Amino acid sequence: MTGIPKARRVATAALAAVLAGGVLAACSSTSTKSSSNSTAPAGSGSASSSGGAIKKGLKVYFIPKDTQNPYEVLADKGGQKALQELGGTVTVSSGTADTAAAQLPSIQAAIQAKADAIVIAANDPSALCPSLNKASQAGIKIVAFDSDITCGTSPNHLFINQADTKTIGTSEVDLLAKQLNSTGDIAILSAAASATNQNAWIKYMKEQLVKYPKMKLVSTVYGNDDPATSLTVLQGLLSGYPNLKGIISPTTVGISTAAQYLSTHKDVAAKVTLTGLGLPSQMKKYIKDGTVKSFELWNPSNLGYLAGYAAASLASGTAMQAGATFTSGSLNKSYTMAAGPGELSVVLGPPTVFDKTNIDQFNF
């Protein structure tokens, strides 16, 4: 019935065993060479010079969340520009899915290629720590941007914060207040109700609103970063609060959906002012046709550029400690590392405000 000769079965099983044994043997025979590798001295930044000259020929691995995300692609390009100016090279490496497992091979490749620094936007705050710690032990400097890691001191790392959380929240309220003469009912069109960054910003918006007693937050709605859902909750908002004067949408999906709706409903647009966080490329036409007066965002290209300079400085001997400083090329600013709530960080700067006067200069 089974129709398979016994000889073959035995042969296969034997082969499997031989192969397994072969792998084992091969591994143990190569072990001596590698163990000397793994005891390489931990590069814990004993050189305490800060702001020294940048070494030439530095190899920096940029590991974005994935290789397609347009925002991260811009940041990676910024990093490439920085290392080009400094006479080094950037290797961009990551997976196609936003998972920690997809980023691990890139970290390993960086270790094997004896990179000088890794700049990473982490898909998981903890799962990458063991691998990054191994990289750090091999003397590679770790810089995080966009999405931080929480590894404690293993490894020590520097986080490049796109913009201070508090500043993002308060500046959006200030931006809207300026346009509304600090008066009227306002609402927030957010992304997912569970989004950590959104909720942190909204918290600071509420605190800032105390300074504007005539402005009243009547509702916060959630569009889940989905255009259709955003549109539905926006329409509910407009019909539920006919006196609504302003909307803050701290998400690129929410603000572009709302702007599109307002641009086709001029009667509503005449009464309601929209602002928030948006991409200049998406918002350009609404700025031009007057639907939206101004909105803000940080520049992802500058974020990557700064991360590139930070990585190069650290790899050239700048100490990884609070108070250490480094320069930032065409950003024309010296950045000082600060001990944040948990780990070291620098803040890129206040968000850029986009309006009629400058929108044409940006193409991301």
Place this chain on the structure above:
Amino acid sequence: MSSDVILRKSGGNTGTPPVDDGRQPLWRSLARWEAGLVLVLIGVLIFGATESATFTDPSTVFYLGINTGYIAIMALPMTLIVMTGEIDLSVASMLGLSGATVGYLWHHGWGIWPAFLVALAVGFVGGALNGLLVARFGLPSIAVTIGTLTLFRGLAEVLLGSLTIPTIGDRLFPNWFADVGANSIPGTQLSWSMLFFIVLAVVFGVVLHVTPLGRSMIAIGLQPEAAQFAGIRVNRIKFWLFVLSGVMSAFAGILLTIQNQSVSYTAGTGLELNVVAIVLFGGVSIFGGRGTILGVVLSVAIVGSLQMALTQMNVSADKQNIVTGVLLLISVIVPNAGAALRRIQERTQRRTKPSTKPSTKLQSQRSIPKEGQPS
């Protein structure tokens, strides 16, 4: 009924007029497949060594183990399940649920070993649920396990939500996690997960290819009804295979938790497809009844080495996906191409020589099961 089965059986290998007993072609095609895999592996190793600057670095073996070991462990029970003509798509979700269970219990003050035991028990129960629905109620395994794929991942999300364990205020996982998860076995470049895989592969190979139990699994995959009539307890074997798959996936989840020294509910999302790909590329027939553990071991080595080499060469991930996709297609097309060619040949033969004795006989035989196809 029994005559029906006999007809179906003889209908299976009708193609070549000089009727053989079905042994030769099977033996030859399998031999060719595994020999082919060895050649492909050698090719990949040469490719890696010449094209990538760091492929020959000993640490490549270690990283390969870290990246592939826990996936390969899930491929072993999957091999047996596919051999019996079924599939288990819930493995990666069970990995996630197992990790989430460990994380949840750790978060609530449990010791690590009791947490591991509960996670394995969760794997047992989840696998038993799959097995019950497939073997007991006769539901199609692909539908059942797509259901439990979503269910297990959903439960994992309920347990952990957006938390990554250890979260703020938690104890850190024990220190030995770093030794087992992030370091190789002392004196070698082998990761612990890869050692587990090799040991388990030997056990699975012996069970499948040497024991009567393994022969029963092959028989089930070739002819479920015939196996039933031959006295093989088809449903019981299938049930326990799903339980085994659940427990092994839970074990893989524990290994991944140890490697990452942390866990979130998304751990291992989407890996079921990698597991199935490894098994199919290893030469295990998706229709059941054909395949070897050796083929799966070779497949693990090939897929793992290729991924290492391509990442080292900084080939972008989407291009890597293309390579994996093409490999999978080849593994499905090549073994079936021979059979398809024979069918076409047979059809043209029938058309040109309609009155020859054997082919008319064949046609009448084939029409019977078509009416009342026993399933």
